[in-house]
Amino acid sequence: MWLNIVLPIVTLVVGAVGGFFVGVFYLRKQLEKMQNDPEMIQKMAKQMGYNLNKQQMNRAQNMMKNQKFPRK
Numbered sequence: 001m002w003l004n005i006v007l008p009i010v011t012l013v014v015g016a017v018g019g020f021f022v023g024v025f026y027l028r029k030q031l032e033k034m035q036n037d038p039e040m041i042q043k044m045a046k047q048m049g050y051n052l053n054k055q056q057m058n059r060a061q062n063m064m065k066n067q068k069f070p071r072k
Contacts, residue, residue, distance in 0.1 A: 035064045 034040045041060050045052045052060065 031064070031067075035061070035067075 034044070038057055038061060041057065041064070042052060045060075
């Protein structure tokens with residue numbers, strides 16, 4: 001009887017925590033890949049409604065290259 005209550009709750013918590021860490025891992029990989037690919041930065045900016053010129057693109061790339069993505 002108690003297993004019908006505890007098991008779904010434990011499964012939900014484990015799934016949420018696992019999904020969070022998979023999402024963080026995926027996002028970190030995408031950001032690391034974006035550092036060296038100006039086309040990805042431009043695409044992301046256009047999705048957000050911005051159109052970057054050459055100077056803004058260089059500034060964004062330098063900012064991302066100086067950014068450290070810590071491992072936890």
